[in-house]
Amino acid sequence: MKEINLIIPDHPYSRKYNSLGGCEDIKSHQWIHCNVKFIAKPVAYDPIKKAFCTLSPFTKLGWRMLNCPTETISRWTIKDSPVATQEGDSLWLSFEILEKIPDAFLKFLSKKFEIKIKLTYYPPYVIQSKEKIFFENKEIF
Incomplete structure (x- = not known):
C-alpha cells in the first residue's frame, strides 16, 4: 500500500497553513505530532x-467518546511499514492532535484488535x- 494522506474538509479544528505550507500558529500552538x-x-x-x-x-x-482528543484530528x-520487525509487520499512522494524546482511543484499539500499539509523540516546543506502548489495554512506559 502506498502512503495515503487524508484531510477532512471544513473540519472545525483544522490547523491553518500559509501559502508555503507552513503552520500559521507556529509560535502559539498546542498541537502534538x-x-x-x-x-x-x-x-x-x-x-x-x-x-x-x-x-x-x-x-x-x-x-464514540465525547470530549475526546480524537475530535481534533482533521x-x-x-501507510504500511516497508520492513517487518521481529514482533511482526506494522501499519503506520501519523497525525496532529490538539493538546492531549489519544490514550483512551489507542487502548480501545489495542483491546478490540488484540494488537500492540507504539505511540511516539512530540509535545509542543519539545525536540x-x-x-x-499499548498492548491488550495495558500501558507500558
Missing part, C-alpha cells in the same frame, strides 16, 4: 487500515520525542 505504529499480522490491523482510508475512521472503528497519513 503523533506517530502510531500498529504491530501485528496484517490481518489483525486490516480493519484499522481500511477505516483510516476513509474520512470517518472513528465511526467505522466503533469509537488530517492524517497512513525529543516521548513514547507509550
Whole structure:
C-alpha cells in the first residue's frame, strides 16, 4: 500500500497553513505530532487500515467518546511499514492532535484488535520525542 494522506474538509479544528505550507500558529500552538505504529499480522490491523482510508475512521472503528482528543484530528497519513520487525509487520499512522494524546482511543484499539500499539509523540516546543506502548489495554512506559 502506498502512503495515503487524508484531510477532512471544513473540519472545525483544522490547523491553518500559509501559502508555503507552513503552520500559521507556529509560535502559539498546542498541537502534538503523533506517530502510531500498529504491530501485528496484517490481518489483525486490516480493519484499522481500511477505516483510516476513509474520512470517518472513528465511526467505522466503533469509537464514540465525547470530549475526546480524537475530535481534533482533521488530517492524517497512513501507510504500511516497508520492513517487518521481529514482533511482526506494522501499519503506520501519523497525525496532529490538539493538546492531549489519544490514550483512551489507542487502548480501545489495542483491546478490540488484540494488537500492540507504539505511540511516539512530540509535545509542543519539545525536540525529543516521548513514547507509550499499548498492548491488550495495558500501558507500558
